[in-house]
Amino acid sequence: MEAVDHLAPERNRAQFDVEEMKIVWAGSRDAFEVSDRMSRLVASDPVFRKDNRPMLGRKELFKNTLRKAAHAWKRIIELRLNEEEAYRLRFYVDEPAFTDLHWGMFIPAIKGQGTEEQQQKWLPLAYKMQIIGCYAQTELGHGSNVQGLETTATFDPQTDEFVINSPTLTSSKWWPGGLGKVSTHAVVYARLITDGQDQGVHGFIVQLRSLDDHLPLPGITIGDIGMKFGNGAYNSMDNGVLRFDDVRIPRNQMLMRVLQVTREGKCVQSNVPRQLIYGTMVYVRQTIVSDASCALSRAVCIATRYSAVRRQFGSHNGGPETQVIDYKTQQARLFPLLASAYAFRFIGEWLKWLYTDVTGRLQANDFSTLPEAHACTAGLKSLTTSATADGIEECRKLCGGHGYLCSSGLPELFAVYIPSCTYEGDNVVLLLQVARHLMKTISQLGSGKKPVGTTAYMGRVEQLMQCRSDVQIAEDWLKPNVVLEAFEARAARMSVACAQALSKFTNPEEGFQQLSADLVEAAVAHCQLIVVSKFLEKLQQDIPGKGVKQQLQILCSIYALFLVHKHLGDFLSTGCITAKQGSLANEQLRSLYSQVRPNAIALVDAFDYTDHYLGSALGRYDGNVYPTLYEEAWKDPLNESVVPDGYQEYVRPMLKQQLRNARL
Amino acid sequence: MEAVDHLAPERNRAQFDVEEMKIVWAGSRDAFEVSDRMSRLVASDPVFRKDNRPMLGRKELFKNTLRKAAHAWKRIIELRLNEEEAYRLRFYVDEPAFTDLHWGMFIPAIKGQGTEEQQQKWLPLAYKMQIIGCYAQTELGHGSNVQGLETTATFDPQTDEFVINSPTLTSSKWWPGGLGKVSTHAVVYARLITDGQDQGVHGFIVQLRSLDDHLPLPGITIGDIGMKFGNGAYNSMDNGVLRFDDVRIPRNQMLMRVLQVTREGKCVQSNVPRQLIYGTMVYVRQTIVSDASCALSRAVCIATRYSAVRRQFGSHNGGPETQVIDYKTQQARLFPLLASAYAFRFIGEWLKWLYTDVTGRLQANDFSTLPEAHACTAGLKSLTTSATADGIEECRKLCGGHGYLCSSGLPELFAVYIPSCTYEGDNVVLLLQVARHLMKTISQLGSGKKPVGTTAYMGRVEQLMQCRSDVQIAEDWLKPNVVLEAFEARAARMSVACAQALSKFTNPEEGFQQLSADLVEAAVAHCQLIVVSKFLEKLQQDIPGKGVKQQLQILCSIYALFLVHKHLGDFLSTGCITAKQGSLANEQLRSLYSQVRPNAIALVDAFDYTDHYLGSALGRYDGNVYPTLYEEAWKDPLNESVVPDGYQEYVRPMLKQQLRNARL
Structure with a gap:
């Protein structure tokens, strides 16, 4: 194909410095540089080709993933990449693989729950990949309810071993990634039984496969749990099933940082605080929020570029038709998602800070902010992953029929993303945890306990219950204080309403259960407030680059006012704004869409995604959509022959009226 | 597996006659009998096996589809099935195939747009499948804007032929199903050019492939457009690409029922009204609405049964955990979808009546109700397909992690369903058509033109602008008049608000464009009103069977009050209800969920779906979920060997630190 840039006119219209925006998006110049370098390294390496994925059968696909993982590791060694670079490289390979669990769950579990001694023994092996590990927690019958796991680890004092069964x-x-075919080891969660007593669920390092021939060790049954949603997507991962028939492991393979089992089978609590485990959860969920902004921005990038290329209707006197991005219906669906991508980026950044803050405090034995940080991270994980999953599908719809083709990249992006709504905490279960924290915060208000962090606004609940928005004209909605107050008032009032309704139940648990759907809505309102307020805080910072801050202000307003419109029922029924003010918010939103329109393409360019990473005929940087779609089509296996396999046996007898005698 | 029925206790709790409900769902005893018989015929035939679909490569999958299509046709002939039976049989085969387009689009196009003579020539060939046809309308560059199609059909008076190019x-x-590999013929839409004049888009019957060897005829390039969303899903369909290089067809292959081209190349309008084409659109979209209720009910059936089997949390003293269907958060998401499935079923039934009514009127040259019927069908197509697509994905989420497995059946159901939001009219474009009709209706109110059919309520617009709901207690929301008035008032006020805003623009087209997002919301409000009002009308009928009508009343109330809650912003901001009344609706909704709970399993049993049709380990009639999931897992190709293909080349060198020298 000749070099074209169908989007050049769009890029020329941008009113801000896109290179500076790239730095803001990446978080820092350094982060940008690493990310940019790694993405190009992956994009230029033919081993990392991914356009053929949807056409591969399961076995081929999986073998190809093993190849990519080995190649990536080889490159990481050869180029002596540091941890951050290696992470980025794997990220841009963009294919779920056993290595995700090895690095993301197995190693952190040992670091977080293993003793010094255990860490010294196992981590060097894991770091060099002399062993490959996974994280075997969920079971066929238990996901969310970890305390209900049924696998047992019974201490046998005779042999100083645990018997896993x-x-x-x-x-x-059931489900652990990397388990089905690759991992040699696992951290297995099981009920600890000592002396006939159930001591609850704990982690154990268990070798699964021989390091000689990779066969499962005696007593161990392992397999893959079968195909999952999508063509490639998570089918490159060997999510596995694992059964133990009285498998013995040495006592020192129980992860004993918090609880030790002695030679005699006694359980001894260490002086390491149990709360540490919440610190790890904050860490893992924080990375999930960051990933949400990546996935959503990717879908938005594809949909935005294609919306600028695609034209439909509105031709006058034989001129070109209207770009679909110019339709208000398209803008009203697309631009809030663009704004959300930025909002989630910044909330992810803030959560990184929160994790550092919490870790520092934990080390100083300060647990005071932990419940709030834990609730906040849980809620934001839920909010951002749900919005991203829905947002990707919305982007696919925004691409019309062509978005349904695998070559658009969007089906795969959706299929590969949606598990994040379920893993590391089902999104509804997490919101109920947030709601519980909110109800507790409210119940403690009387006792003089001051709410901290993201619940601090609850300290002003009386004022928030009274306040009336003073929006009078549409532009008033651009004022940060106006927006913040509306979101705070809505969240506070929904929580208070739930608390009041709860107080009417004699059994609070029964009340919580009966009102849980309302509690979930109150939790959502609280989490949306956090995202809005942190976006507003970000805008308080000094942000260099021509027009960069102005664009972010527009996006922040779009994010907030879109939520006002979407959840208007909340805002109106809690009385924090009037119907007229809601209508003014909508009016302002329309005007903001017009402002963001000329910058839309540059705003998605700022994500700095290569065409390889996007993996989309519709989202190409150069906008050369139609020739690419056309070329991609011919690569389908069905096009290997003009007359399809099966014509002679099944189609011809039909056409020739010879079906009666045909053997089918 | 031994015979179990884990759901028997659930079935025993039902408070209504499920056999009678099956008749209501099917529409009549006859319809039930045919449907039931055909579904069992398909389920018992091993050729129609479908559990292996996700694991097949594209070519295998497609060949298997050809086999099923031939086998289905053979059975139809052998058993001398009538049209309805044959349709049902194909329906239960449950796999998109070229036959869908042959029967659903090619034949109807010839019937609708062909002259008597053309019908006599082509229909017998098509009915016997001596030719296989498809419907080639959309192009790479044009979908919604049919008038923008670029393919040309130029009349050559020298040879009395059209030249297609x-x-x-x-x-x-681009996209036509059945085109890529199978069809021998197509109805091709192209710009008619006579004597250098562009006469707009018309249909032409074009032979594509030789009936001898199936090779494309000279000048014709055909292929498949490649993989689409999902594992099996629409990949069993040969959606195709087609290019013409000056292909010549005889003049009598232009479909000339409405417009004729004479031997001299003159265009002559026939006396057949052009509006007939809208009649066909009403027909096709009506079938799409029926299909929506099938797809949604299927997902709901799976999610409901699994929610009754799955238990998580809430165990007391070692007793069983709580069935997830007993959680209010689950009920608040699942039961509105159950109610929607029933609502869409009845609106589909009503649309069938509407089509008959419109057809009768057209034959009597009465076009008065056509615009309203057309708008109404367009809107309901949009409303029901969007809600169904979202609803299927919600059902998948309601099944937690296991819903992500192909063996749950839900990924495929989603992937195969979502195109219906795009085909036969993009859902947003359709809502804009509805909005246009609503604005026109309002603008004609002053002129004394009385709005008809589903817009009749607009005739009472002055009263509806004033009314205040008189709900005082939660139970008031159970009164049909209360619900109807609230929905009418909301719809009327949203339309009027749009009309008023529009009137401020000097250029109405510019106004329509600027306000299009609001207009879409007004159209949705109108369409939801139609569904609610037709459900209420259905309940006016005599419905036999113990408790059947009561259950339908509960479902109707859930459907309506769920919408009140979801769109509370609309209801409050238009002032038809107060915040307090909105809260009472929510309260009533919670109580309705408790009422439907004991009947939930029986209400999905009433759909009468076989386990074959459901195709879901989670939705099995007997609730035997876990052993089925476990058995299904081992069928994956990855489990053919214990040590995966690729271990020697890629995994072992990694573990043995020999990657540096490995060739990958």
Whole structure:
């Protein structure tokens, strides 16, 4: 194809410095540089080709993933990449693989729950990939309710071993990524039984496969749990099933940082605070929020570029038709998602800070902010992943029929993303945790306990219950204080309403259960407030670059006012704004869409995604959509022959009226 | 597996006659009998096996589809099935195939747009499948804007032929199902050019492939457009690309029922009204609405049964955990979808009546109700397909992690369903058509033109602008008049608000464009009113069977009050209800969920779906979920060997630190 840039006119219209925006998006110049370098390294390496994924059968696909993982590791060694670079490289390979669990769950579990001694023994092996590990927690019968896991680890004082067993079918480990075909080891969660007593669920390092021939060790049954949503997507991952038939491991393979089992089978609590485990959860969920902004921005980038290329209707006197990005219906669906991508980026950044803050405090034995940080991270994980999953599908719809083709990249992006709504905490279960924290915060208001961090506004609940928005004209909605007050008032009032309704129940648990759907809505309102307020805080910072801050202000307003419109029922029924003010918010929103329109393409260019990473005929940087779609089509296996396989046996007899005698 | 029925206790709790409900769902005893018989015929035939679909490569999958299509046709002939039976049989085969387009689009196009003579020539061939046809309308560059199609059909008076040509890359026909590999013929839409004049877009019957060897005829390039969303899903369909290089067809292959081209190349309008084409659109979209209720009910059936089997949390003293269907958060998401499935079923039934009514009127040259019927069908197509697509994905989420497995059946159901939001009219474009009709209706109110059919309520607009709901207690929301008035008032006020805003623009087209997002919301409000009002009308009928009507009343109330809650912003900002009344609606909704709970399993049993049709380990009739999931897993190709293909080349060198020298 000749070099074209169908989007050049769009890029020329931008009113801000896109190179500076790239730095803002990446978080720092350094982060940008690493990310940019790694993405190009991956894009230029033919081993990392991914356009053929949807056409591969499961076995081929999986073998190809093994190849990519080995190649990536080889490159990481050869180029002596540091941890951040290696992470970025794997990120841009953009294919779920066993290595995700090895680096992201197995190693952190040992670091977080293993003793010094255990860490010294196992981590060097894991760091060099002399062993490959996974994280075997969920079972066929238990996901969210970790305390209900059925696998047992019974201490045998005779031999100083634990006996790991799967007592029921539903106790089969089910879902762990990397388990099915690759991992040699696992951190297995099981009920600790000592002296006939159930001591609750703990982690154990268990070798699964021989390091000689990769065969499962005696007593261990492992397999893959089968195909999942999408063509490639998570089918490159060997999510596995695992059963134990009285498998013995040495006592020192129980992760004993918090609880030790002695030679005699006694349980001894260490002086390491149990709360540490929440610190790890904050860390993992924080990375999930960052990933949400990546996935959403990717879908938005594809949909925005294609919306500028695609034209439909509105031709006058034989001139070109209207770019679909110029339709208000398209803008009203697309631009809030663009704004959300930026909002989630900044909330992810802030969560990184929060994790550092919490870790520092934990080390100083200060647990005071932990419940709030934990609730906040849980809620933001839920909010951002749900919005991203829905947002990707919305972007696909915004691409019309062509978005349904695998070559658009969007089906795969959706299929590969949606598990994040379920893993590391089901999104509804997490919101109920947030709601519980909110109800507790409110119940403690009387006692003089001051709410901290993201719940601090609850300290002003009386004022927030009274306030009336003073928006009078549409532009008033651009004022940060106006927006913040409306979101605070809505969140506070929804929580208070729930608390009041709860107080009417004699059994609070029964009340919580009965009102849980309303509690979830109050939790959402609280989490949206956090995202809005942190976006506004970000705008308080000094942000260099021509027009950069102005664009972010527009996006922040779009994010907030879009939520006002979407959840208007909340805002109106809690009385924090009037119907007239809601209508003014909508009016302002329309005007903001017009302001963002000329900058839309540059705003998605700022994500700095290569065409390889995007993996989309519709989202190409140069906008050369139609020739690419056309070329991609011919690569389908069905096009290997003009007359399809099956014509002679099935189609011809039909056409020739010879079906009666045909053997089918 | 031994015979179990884990759901028997649930079935025993039902408070209504499920056999009678099956008749209501099917529409009549006859319809039930045919449907039931055909579904069992398909389920018992091993050729129609479908559990292996996600694991097949594209070519295998497609060949298997050809086999099923031939086998289905053979059975139809052998058993001398009538049209309705044959349709049902194909329906239960449950796999998109070229036959869908042959029967659903090619034949109807000839019937609708062909002259008597043309019908006599082509229909017998098509009915016997001596030719296989498709419907080649959309192009790479044009979908919604049919008038923008670029393919040309130029009349050559010298030879009395049309010359069909694809002048640009974007004029390539793109998407037509059945085109890529199977069809021998197509109805091709092209710009008619006579005597250098562009006469607009018309249909032409074009032979594509030789009936001898199936090779494309000279000047014709055909292929498949490549993989689409999902594992099996629409990949069993050969959606195709087609280019013409000056292909000649005889003049009598233009479909000339409405417009004729004479031997001299003159265009002559026939006396057949052009509006007939809208009649066909009403027909096709009506079937799409029926299909929506099938797809949604299927997802709901799976999610409901699994929610009754799945238990998580809430165990007391070692007793069983709580069934997830007992959680209010689950009910608040699942039961509105159950109610929607029923609502869409009845609106589909009503649309069938509407089509009959419109057809009768057209034959009597009465076009008065056509615009309203057309708008109404367009809007309901949009409303029901969007809600169904979202609803299927919500059902998948309601199944937690296991819903992500192909063996749950839900990924495929989603992937195969979502195109219906795009085909036969993009859902947003359709809502804009509805909005246009509403604005026109309002503008004609002053002129004394009485709004008809589903817009009749607009005739009472002055009263509706004033009314205040008189709900005082939660139970008031159970009164049909209360619900109807609230929905009418909301819809009327949103339309009027749009009309008033529009009137401020000097250029109405510019206004329509600027306000299009609001207009879409007004159209949605109007369409939801139609669904609610037709459900209420259905309940006016005599419905036999113990408790059947009561259950439908509960479902109708859930459907309506769920919408009140979801769109509370609309209801409050238009002032038809107060915040307090909105809160009472929510309260009533919670109580309705408790009422539907004991009947939930029986209400999905009433759909009468076989386990074959559901195709879901989670939705099995007997609730035997876990053993099924476990068995399904082992069928994955990855489990053919214990040590995966690729271990020697890629995993072992990594573990043995020999990657540096490995060739990858």
